[in-house]
Amino acid sequence: MSTLFNTFAKLLLAAGLVWMGADLASAADAPAPTGPVKLQGLRGGTPLNQDNAPTAIKQERDHAPADRDFMQQPPLIPHTISGYQITKNFNKCMDCHSFGKAKASGATRVSVTHFKTRDGQELDNISPRRYFCTQCHVPQTDAKPLVENTFQRARGMQ
Template identity: 80%
Template sequence: MNTVMPQMARQLAKLVLAAGLVWMGADLASAADAPASAPVKLQGLRGGTPLNQDNPPEGARQERDHGPADRDFVQQPPLIPHTTAGYQITKNYNKCMDCHAWQKTKVSGATKVSVTHFRTREGQELDNISPRRYFCTQCHVPQTDARPLIDNTFQRARGLQ
């Protein structure tokens, strides 16, 4: 009797599976016969430009030379409050350090580079910017008046409101 029950259960499972497949096939066939509704037209951010072509850049005005902007979340890297057009950051030269290096901030009036930028991954203090923090624009971006790409309900962190 014990060997009969598992066989019956397997046969029942096969029967249920077969019935489900027949039902799905009938449902798909009736959907194919149904009149087509209006096609959905999707518009991507590329605006229909083929993938092998570039879109022309849109004009985005950067905020120019004013105080630091408020941050929207804890640990947010500060935004850059000036234009960075033409700034060069290579392994041998970093234009940002012309103003933001500690020894140059008194003359330039710029914000000093944070002490966190002088620590290695292991926490060792260096006497110069850590290589992992050298390329400023990996984290810091210029302020801009660009509108959001999509509507959203983002709100600043409660402690920063």
């Protein structure tokens, strides 16, 4: 019985190797790239163990602020955030939206709700659970819906 099993296992292994060889041979027939493939990440080539240097620019609005569609909807971001850095050590959004800088930059101040913990305790700085802005806030755009839907704004928001 053991000899029959060993023979079957060897045949199965041989068949798998033949199949893999055929698959590799067909892949070898595919045309090779004409040159090195150059990939560019969102960090612009900055290594993961380094931070991108923040740039001191005033962001102009791309859009007028959009109306909200339902209660408790986080406001949409009316400008591009391409290249914005939000890490545990730096938040580009706070260059304009912090309490101390909002008036000078003409930006909307961060809501006081962002300074409370989950238990309602008020903090002196942004709550860690509200620090990564793009978890809730997204740039607004005039994109068409990806799928048909019957969504309608909340009656109180119309």
